[in-house]
Amino acid sequence: MKSRPARPARRPVRTAAALAAAVLLAAGATACRSSAPAPAGPAARPAAPGSTAAPASTGAQAAKTVQIGRSAWWGGLRFDVKSATWTPGQGGEYTVVLDTAVTNTFTATAIRSWPELALDLAGTPVDGDPGSAVPPVPGATDPLPITFRGHPDRGRPFAFDGASLVLGGAGTAQGVVPLGQGGRAAVSLKPVDLRPSGTSLTSGRLTLNLKSAQLRADFGDGNGITTLKPGQRAVLVVFDMKGAVGPAGMAVDGTALRLKLPGGQEVGPTAAPIEAIYPDRPLRQDQAAWFVFSGATDGDYTFSVTDAPSPAAAVELTASGLAGSGPLS
Known part of the structure; x- marks a missing residue:
């Protein structure tokens, strides 16, 4: 050539x-x-x-x-x-x-x-x-x-x-x-929309209202830093976040969020909001959390939020037809 x-x-x-x-x-x-x-x-x-x-x-x-x-x-x-x-x-x-x-x-x-x-x-x-x-x-x-x-x-x-x-x-x-x-x-590498069992999660002072959830095979986070490897998948959850807080407010980051895979493994986010919530600014819109992992399968993915020491709140995100977008391993 x-x-x-x-x-x-x-x-x-x-x-x-x-x-x-x-x-x-x-x-x-x-x-x-x-x-x-x-x-x-x-x-x-x-x-x-x-x-x-x-x-x-x-x-x-x-x-x-x-x-x-x-x-x-x-x-x-x-x-x-x-x-x-x-x-x-x-x-x-x-x-x-x-x-x-x-x-x-x-x-x-x-x-x-x-x-x-x-x-x-x-x-x-x-x-x-x-x-x-x-x-x-x-x-x-x-x-x-x-x-x-x-x-x-x-x-x-x-x-x-x-x-x-x-x-x-x-x-x-x-x-x-x-x-x-x-x-x-x-x-x-077509993204797969996930079907949520509910759209609102409240744990303690913190409420998340889900707007969309996807399982992606082409992209790993909102900054373009995480390029997925063959067989990997990323779950993207987009939500509005609201806090019922006192004068001191509260800080929210990825430690409050978890995703449990259909096989039982629990992973934390690879990218998540880092926000401070105050009484005069209680709402943060269009927040995105990304979870990157291997071994994706069809089934229920459990997305949860925890405002410790309150119990976690969770929704099921159901996925099907993942193999149609590319190899799973």
């Missing part, structure tokens, strides 16, 4: 500390169909059903487009991959351009940079180039063409079968979108 001009090193995703309560989620995954590589010769093979061959041609081979219709999540962004177009070049080089739409699923949190983008070709990665595009503003969706430039490996022509878009670097949870048959298995 010919070398390309060096691009600035990617910075890790950094988001604001206050993660908004609403996370816009929309699964847009449909099955994809692949087409075989265009044969060498004076005319290209017709596109496979469900795909559209581009009219332009270079040399003996014509550009080819296949429809994808799959989605994957990473770092709060949702990538909807619409189609992929392969275009041959000089000397055996080729270009693959993915037509994607990218949504910032946070409604009040900026995302500053892209994840690592690569095209996996039967185990060989080819770096992707998003050009000068920047991630969309909170709640917005922008078009994003991602360009990959490569060279046939050992004389083998490029094929959509066996090729996959990969979001995220090695050693992290990766979203995977196959472009054809074979290759890496699809991994959406």
Whole structure:
């Protein structure tokens, strides 16, 4: 592969500390169909059903487009991959351009940079180039063409079968979108909404009113510091917090919060509010607590708050279909 001009090193995703309560989620995954590589010769093979061959041609081979219709999540962004177009070049080089739409699923949190983008070709990665595009503003969706430039490996022509878009670097949870048959298995990293048994918890002076709860496979905290590893999950609970306090007020931090997993293990938050509550400022809105752990399963996750020495108050957060978003171990 010919070398390309060096691009600035990617910075890790950094988001604001206050993660908004609403996370816009929309699964847009449909099955994809692949087409075989265009044969060498004076005319290209017709596109496979469900795909559209581009009219332009270079040399003996014509550009080819296949429809994808799959989605994957990473770092709060949702990538909807619409189609992929392969275009041959000089000397055996080729270009693959993915037509994607990218949504910032946070409604009040900026995302500053892209994840690592690569095209996996039967185990060989080819770096992707998003050009000068920047991630969309909170709640917005922008078009994003991602360009990959490569060279046939050992004389083998490029094929959509066996090729996959990969979001995220090695050693992290990766979203995977196959472009054809074979290759890496699809991994959406789609967040899963949790069903709460109640919405209000009161322990002593402290009351939490739940606004949302999710189990995420793509992101580990509201500051973008915790990139999840393969098999890890993060439970995100967003709530309003109110204290019935005297003149001295009270301090609240992560020591008051716990999450018990379906298997009985109890974990504390990896990120949580640190707030002081006073009689004239008793309410703190849109607070976020994150719990990162391994060994997630379907079942009931128990979220609790304790204003010692008062007893804990708890709600059950029920999860199902976790394996659909990616490997659990």
